[in-house]
Amino acid sequence: MADPANTPLERPSVIAAHALIKEYIHYTPVLTNTTLNDLASTPQSASSLAGTPWAGQEPAKPKIRFWFKCENFQKVGAFKVRGAFHALKRLMAEEAWEEISARGVVTHSSGGFALILLFPLVNLSSNRNHAQALALAARTMGVPAHIVMPTISTPSKIAATKGYGATVIFSGSTSTEREAVVEGIIKQTGARLIPPYDHPNIMLGQGTLGLELQEQVLQMNGGSKGPDAIIAPCGGGGMLSGVALSCEGTGIQVFGAEPEFEGADDCKRGLESGKRIETVKTLTIADGLRTPVGAYPWTVIHDRKLVRQMFSVTEEQIKAALRLVLERMKMVVEPSAVVGLATALFNEDFRRIVEKEAGDRGWDLGIVVSGGNVSVEALGKMFEVSPAKAERQEGTVGNDGEKVAENVAG
């Protein structure tokens, strides 16, 4: 690709990116939900604030109308295709067709796979979202794709990536080992590296969802108004920074959300200290957000202050938000996709901002639902009932219970 420094990181570039990719991606729906609006617009109880930093304080009284941008319904199940298609289209505009189709592109399934030693049942598929997205984009354009995956990847994941027509190359599971294999492929084939988030063209591509969200809220509000604010999850920060660019100059406030577990809130901590945190070790269930924020996203989020504030949520808050989306919205999403919702429902600092700035009028709040790649086994593991709990549940059954109730017609 061209020197990234040559790509202007500004709203018109996001609009140009959208024009380049829109024929290849889904214009995903924006959904609303009255139950969740009511929940968010009801003050938290004093008891639910016990044990939090806001214990004993007066609960905030925000008024929130949610607009969920559903990238779980995107191709490959996540927003990642936007960046992959955009990076590839830009590459094709720049190089001769013969060169690209001979050399191909390369990326790796970054991080996380080795964690299955500890959590054998947790699906780490969101870490593969970029790899599969690139494989799909490359197949669509007729460009060879090389995907470097750890040898410990599960057979189904290897099969899925191959299913998109990519060549899978195995590596060890550390980043050093992965990068060595990627380097080898580049030397051997001349393939161009398409990184998962730390590149302007990826950021601009991911940011296109922000444009659509603005357009859709305005339309669904009958043309009267767009969103007041948007919250997006932050892992490597490519999507958050792209969304921030899509809102530049519009007056829409952009916030980022992260898990706080084991320091996964690196972007928040980095903003607080004024210095980007480059390494993160966390096993948060929001497995798409285990990555530290990248250098290019940081320039947008920190240096140019296009993200107003970062918030973090606990694992329990992520699970509570996930349950609400699954059970109330009847929609399958991955844990990473609900950190924005969890912030709006449970983070009193955020809720006070809404109360204070919007008052009775309330906010139209865009929530980026980033993806839906989670296996039923992983969901089951997250919400499994412990044997002790199951027994208590059974204990509520009275003596009048029969083993099999007879169902009689009529």
Next chain:
Amino acid sequence: MADPANTPLERPSVIAAHALIKEYIHYTPVLTNTTLNDLASTPQSASSLAGTPWAGQEPAKPKIRFWFKCENFQKVGAFKVRGAFHALKRLMAEEAWEEISARGVVTHSSGGFALILLFPLVNLSSNRNHAQALALAARTMGVPAHIVMPTISTPSKIAATKGYGATVIFSGSTSTEREAVVEGIIKQTGARLIPPYDHPNIMLGQGTLGLELQEQVLQMNGGSKGPDAIIAPCGGGGMLSGVALSCEGTGIQVFGAEPEFEGADDCKRGLESGKRIETVKTLTIADGLRTPVGAYPWTVIHDRKLVRQMFSVTEEQIKAALRLVLERMKMVVEPSAVVGLATALFNEDFRRIVEKEAGDRGWDLGIVVSGGNVSVEALGKMFEVSPAKAERQEGTVGNDGEKVAENVAG
């Protein structure tokens, strides 16, 4: 209500029902899915037919385009509100307002609850769909609702029903005990019984989803054609018979689907023997379909032959279809909602009909996705990985795995 015999069971009555209820219900979306179309349009492998009645036979080669009518996105999470609103509107048209608002309506959460002794983790919420639907409809109209629930109901379910403003009355868990309590309430209050499925007004109300599906497929096909056929789940048969009525005279073929587990395929067996089966004892995971087909639905399905054929599917086929909807469509549905999809994917008798009658042209096949009321715990239980399996899965991890992979930005 008026003597049921006075309500003509015909397509115009379904159209009239739709006009009565449409302002109270969601016009639920119809979704398509390329992955599932491809899967259904690919012959099953010889190995997947091993152990089935079709072992050793040439796999069918149907061409199928799915149109999913998503009643999991309906109010109260299931199609049941259609019948409840219709029955209530008809009652209100018939009686003086003072009478209805004084007497109210009554129903019971039929069957199933006692089963939590055996399956403490399985959510039996689809059995409550009618009760909650009636509670919502009654609250909307300002009519008191009495809901009889087994004492063994879980506190969250009691709270949910009360949440719709209904008065909850407890009973024992057998049908005899329930009916005695319902009789008592009717004597005491004069409340009118609104049964869950075995009544013409319920059937006509549920059938309105068939009208919408016809309209939506036609529109989504650019006005060129509607569905060739529709498959709907069959428990008490109120919805299936209503859908059949909505298709009467249109040339659209209507099929029914049931679980085969422990004789849950009572309607199929009844059609084969020519005699309705009135009692069923089954613990199928499709808990909304544990009910035998009712007398009024039977007149439509059997006597008038408006349902062409019934098919049954195994528990494993239901789980496989459920996994596909959750993981590929990113949509939460209850097990009962996928028996139609399971039939189209796995039942060779059905697939042969499509191959034979549609040939290369294929069928536009409407699938009634009846509801989405399932808890995350119940889903977890259905797809839990046994310790033995988890160990095997872990066994595929190589020696190069680290405990915690380090994720480095860039």
